[in-house]
Amino acid sequence: MGAGAERKLIKVVQQALSGGPMSQEALLAALRQAGVRTDSTDLYIACATHGLADLQGDSWVPRGWAIPVTETAPAPPRRRTPEPPAARRAAAEVRQLASSIGIPMDESTPPVGPVPAAWPRIAEQAARALQEELRAVTDKRTLQDVPVSGGFVIAETTSRKLMRFEAEGDLGVSEGAQATLVVDGTPIDVEVVSVFGNVVTLSVPPGATVPEEAVLRCDLSWLLSSQSKRLRELVNGGPGFNAEAAAALLATGGAGAPQELPAVAAEDLNHGQRYAVQLALTPGVTWLWGPPGTGKTTTIGTLVAELCVRGLRVLLTAPTNAAVDVAVNAVLKQIPELAGGGLVRLGQPADTSLIGRADGHVLIDEIAAKRGEALAQLRVREGQRTRSLRERLKLLERRHASLTDEEQEQRLTLERDLADSSALVRELDESLQYVRRQVCREAEVVAATSHQVVLRTLRELTFDVVILDEASMTTTALALLVAGAGSGHTIVAGDFRQLPPVVVADTPSVQEWLLNSPFEKAAVDVAVGRGAAPGRLAALTEQYRMRRDINHVVSEAFYPESPLVTARQVSIRARNSRADWADGELVLLDTSRLGARTARKQGVSSRYNLMHAQLVAGLLSESGGDVSSLGVISPFAAQARLLESLLPESELESWAASTVHRFQGGERDIVVYDTVDSGIGVRPLHRWFTEGESGGNGARLLNVAASRARDHLVVVAALDQLHRHRTARDAVWRFFAKLLERGRIVPWEEGLDHAPVTRQVSGDITGLLRDDLAGAGSVEMWLPRAPLVGLRPLIPSLKLVAEQDVDTEPVTVWVEPDPDGYLSAEAMEAKRGGVNMRPCVPILESSAVIDDVVWTSTGSLLGPDPGVVLRTRHAAFADAVRRAQRRRPGIAPGSGQLGDDCGRCSRTLVRFEVGRRGLPTVGYGCLHCDSTKNRQSRNVSERQLSWGRP
Template sequence: MRTRTTDRLVGIVRQALQSGPVAQGELLLAVNQAGFRTDLSGLWDLCHTHGLADLNDGRWIPRGWAPPSTPSSHAERPQIPDQLTARESATRESWRAAADGAIRALSEELSAVTRRRTETDVPLVGGRVMGTVADRKLMRFEAQSDVGTAEGTSGLLVLPEMQLNAEVISVFGTVVTLALPAETPPVREARLRLDLSWLLNLQSKRLHQLRNGATGFNPDAALAVLSRDSAPPMLPPLPPLQKHEASMLSLAQRDAVKRCLTPEVTWLWGPPGTGKTTTIGAFVDVLIERGQKVLLSAPTNAAVDVLVEAVLKRRPDLATDGGTLVRLGQPARGNRDEWHGQKVLVDQIAASRGSQLAAERKDLGRELVTLRHGLDQLRRQRGVLSEEDLAERDRLDREIAKREPRVADLDRQLLELRREICTKAQVVAATAHQVMLQTLEGITFDVIILDEASMTTAALAMVVAGAGAGHTIIAGDFRQLPPVAVADTPAARQWLHQSAFEKSGIARAVQEGRKPARLAALTEQHRMRPAIGEVVSAAFYRENPLTPGPGIKTRARDSKAWWTTGDLVMLDTSGLAARTARKQGGSSRYNLMHAQLIGALMASATTRTRNLAAITPFAAQARLLESLLDEFGQPAWDASTVHRFQGGERDIVVYDTVDTGYGVSKLHPWFTDDDPESAGPRLLNVAASRAKDHLVVVGAFQQLHRSGSSADPMWRFFAHLKDRAESLPWEEVVEGAGEALELVRPDDVLSRLEEDIREAESLEIWLAAGSSADLPNLLPALRSVERASDDVEPITIWVEPDREGFLPVEALHVRRAGVNVRACTPIIESSAVIGDVVWSASRSLLDPNPGVVLRTVNKPFADLVNRTQRRKKSDAAPGTGQRGEDCGRCRRPLVRQEIPRRGIPMVVYECLSCDRPRRAR
């Protein structure tokens, strides 16, 4: 648990490290002089846990700090300050100011991240090997909690007998793909230990190096992507493209390619379905013909893969073992090690050219794993080591020390080989973070293309652009998802919350009706049916209206369901009073009734739907929807958050808004902030524009669409939807669900609950505020549930007490009969998980009038609902499956209070009448 003492100690250490590295003894002295008693071990734990610094040769090196690089010019001739021209001097000062601003923002973001532990362990299950690329094994797992980190992050795969270096290649919903050492054994379960500050430190370190200039880095090019558009209102006519260069392009795409050929910064605005990626592929084709060296970059591995495939679609001849086009890092899906039958991955090419080096490195890696495993086993032994054990420890230390220098030398040689491959290649594809790694350091490009730039921070876009000569294409859609950052400081808002589109004023100019001269805007969309395209255009692209491309209206429909009665469908849950709740231990929201209804839609579409996606802005709800997919066995069906699904498309998209105003009564700012540039409209835009043929929106529209104006894109979207969409009553969804979903009549609730309880081995019930008059009637069934363990209660019933801490009479009666009834406040859920059955109700489930009651039988869904809602044991408060305690004074039950603090509940366990709180996180 983070305490005030820890916060003060972290602040003292951070202040001591403010000016750079500090000797180990000096830092310990500074801490002790501040009145804190700790030793070297405690200091190491503090710095490591909170991501403050790393110990190297007796000195603490601040995370993200790096000595400045020696400045050099393209001619490799150093200049002294008084030899600089006025323009060069101004550029140097502007660049230093920009670098300092970005470094400050990254430092503040790092502070925000390290207010909690910078390390997190994510449980992984279902591990399977996807393939081997050079000296790395690709494995895919199902994450049992939020991964919460960006692609490219380094971490550790923690196994019972060893820990292995891992890189996060991709995260799709709960599916995470890792690149691991080739010697990694096949495992089904593991833990992924992530350092959440790693990428921040990488950026900060690189900016420190570049601040005073570095070989191959162009400050002018870096600053150009942040500068206001100063081009004349009318640009000179652009030369026409050759016939083969313009093939398969629309008129707008041809004009965009011509605009991009201008050797300066061009902004390529590609709304959904307008063929931005196709345009980039054609542009790269022209650049290759002209012999220019190109960097293709994007913030995620998936986006980089899409760019590579777009280029190879026009130029399959580039996928040769000669390395004309190369892809740095690993593909997102783990199965793209060969495009068009040829190898393009840098690691694959390096392994082929340096096969002996790679083989030796692989063998030494396996030997080191075995030796370190031997050391781990000795460490786990209790008591004093025997003479034989001490001798074995010394031998293992010697063997490890003997191999490590050779491993470091082989790594250096393989790095140089990768650098050589990238230097000689004409087209290099890499994520924005990979541009900062040693492999590409100092390599310059004629043209830089940064795609999905709206999701890339201004700070990172600046560094990527600096790898070029000033001919830069910033491509993306600033009406879709923005960068994500935690810190809310002026510097963070300027450099991390904004993309280059906002920082340069491009987005603001478009909003104000001033189209920038360097902006190439695509308008003809080829994805959405006209009705879907119209609502998206009217809500989010009024300044740049989208038009349907040829063939959209007559395109065959590959996916059908009885409930896709129109291109636009509204499933209004306003009258259902479906409850919104928060995942235990977090702030992400979910809605059981919505998930049950969407599961019913899926069940009734199984044999008639080719592909489908259920998407939502909330990660907790996305996991619930994903658990419902298991029983359908449809590989082309997806459930995901909006963030993870940007760039995707499906025939049918079901968008779950989750929020209803019931349970969690305050709507999320995504639905109430009327700023057109806020996150809410962007999320809704991405969600709606993923649909090709049918868009189904699930929401409580009386709450989501109350008041507003035509200036608010959210209001425009819902107004257009209510005017144009087909209505789908939730009652019809239940009727068409068959056995997938049951609407239980109030008179049948008790009997059906009794049946489920008698069949169950364990159960948990959450009774919201209201009457629980029917609870005693369940007592015979509850007594039939057998205890499987002395340590775990098979039954937990959560009941909300009154303000004085008294339980309702009915709950008290059942508690005195020996059933594990626990007091908790507030309880915003009204549900039960009984074995493989999930129940939900709009009012208290055991009220004589429980409102609407839904029942779903689905084991994966029930398991995940249980994990989502179950109360965890804290330092003071017992959780699910544990008995509660009574107050020692008044004998009332101690109450588990869940008090929201910064979006995450703080647990207080106390007697509401006379006990002082014993607080725990």
């Protein structure tokens, strides 16, 4: 099916299923009526690939759809009716065994919680927002295949194994998402535990082997559809769900009466933390505002301890596994005796120290394995028996035509035994779910990622108090589901001046319910900005992370209504990391006079800046062993990948590189923040730098980046573009103004003074390029429009590289043609000489990657005035640059492929990377022969070099 036909099919299916499930026959009829010719196979592939709907029986059920659950129309029974005779025998055996160890197999349905009049509208609107986001996601492929490699085990329990891989593509999947690891064609169900840069940690079954290479298949729609489905089920309330508690999140409420704390619990708290605990001990919704380094986690740990002393059951949630683990450790520090069953951590931890704790288990799998040991042991034995029976049966089936009477009888016996064993395994799996739920019922504190409340283990379990940590990263829609598990005593903790949830769609409904966290939805941020903070808001102001100058810049720019004060302990804290280039608390590497180019990954997606990365390469190469803790951060994923490639293998445990979003919640002694945008190449500047009002995405991003630094903050930025030429005096402007006021400004040249990896090149550039080409195995060049005077001397060398491998195209030279489609004389000469010359419009890069060497220039590298030229020798970096620049084949041939000539005028066909409706798209055609209309829209090299996506 062609791309256009598939897009139409998707649109028709979405419209047809907007009212609910539809039979396959009716859906196919609707498609035919809309002019879409397809069959059931194509329909199934499209629905599965784009996450549109699931086939249940003969009906297509849209993702996220559900029938509302009410008291008069109860949910379907939790337990399926056993099918006689094997299933009946298995159910009886498991029920008897479970009863002997105190595991109830028949759960009573909890009552429906209170439902305020406004709740049905709230639930419908939030579910609709999730459906709109789901549609935006399904416009792309919701099944994403990402190659992973270098797998190794980092921890192991009796029930799961944690493996870490390096992903060879962008992972758009959330932590906690279910996925499939495909190893040599065999699918393995896994859970995504954490994603940091291109390193992904997976939870896999204990018997899985460790593959060197595999494919991670992710369903990007799973979390959205499960939340939408749950909200639709609860539109009229539901068993164990308190809609009144959920709806209470949408109002800031009045003041509470703080309760007195025992002196021992308050000894380690400052005044602000003590007040926050007192306020949060009172029923109702408490808003805990915890800016960076202010001890929010310590406060929550103390609060949970006080709640437990009062005999209250607590649900502790956060949006990521890492955040949950931090909170769990804080609670265990306050009340270590909770280990062993009092505190239960659902899901797979990112912190491996929580696995197999000698001081008492906290992971639900470990506690459940002990609590239901008899069931678990029987499950292992029956699983082994089932596999053995299947293997024996397969041996007989291979020679079914020649079986003797005795073997036929043996086959029937094996089939009966397999049916019994399989039924027993299913019942045991079901019973182990009951064990997990019972473990949660018996716990005083249950800790889980926010989305876990939607899943079976926690569904309909109730708690006295609910704590949503890092709530500024949690959508309002999901927060409603979490809060509904409680009684209305809810603590919403986070920082609404840090990063919000990430969404794809830009509809008003999505903005209201998904982009907004509970803080924004309840207008807490607006009240603070007006100087009228809500009565039930506790704001922490004493910070223990950043040195005084770093704190001053962050506080003045992002927290003017509630200034941050540096704790005395910070000034006397030892410095554990030192680098010559980070000789002050604030350092600004100003690239304004460099003229570095910004481009897009593979021509159409995330931004990157090669020269900035080369400067960072120089800094890191001089860090040596004195830097024990370093973070290199960028707002753009493509640049983060380049920076990650610069980290030496010997420092991977203590150094890290990632996007700002992935770094939220982390901290390092030294932080290098690469802003990337320069105003040259991709234009205009990203809105993160042009729309910098307080609480906006640009200010939040910059706040998170800067506040990760404990001792030193180094900012790599083109200050003329990002600050000096701006007129708006917003939060982003204030940040750079304070940075210039307090920091040391370093010209970009100084960053290369002691850097052997990257050096500035002058003189005979062509001769040095020719030296690098000698014996090279691969070459890719990007040459913007200019007289390519330096290309002609390199033609023999390029031809030699091309001739070394006749099976592939090891050389690709991308050049920008003139507006009428002609290549320059030098480019035509190279093409006639056998060099793979590929025209592209526009070309934003000016670079060459020759084996493990990367060249960049501010002008055209082989033009008469190449400008500033940098050369970096770094194998991993060169590899990352190749991946960032490599053009994928599809509509147009990509890197390492020959182009085509126009059949009408014989000019070489041009690859167009054109901005359309704010998004980059790829085209392929002839500049000369295309119609005037097409030529005007495609000839962006003259007047259009800007696209809107980050």
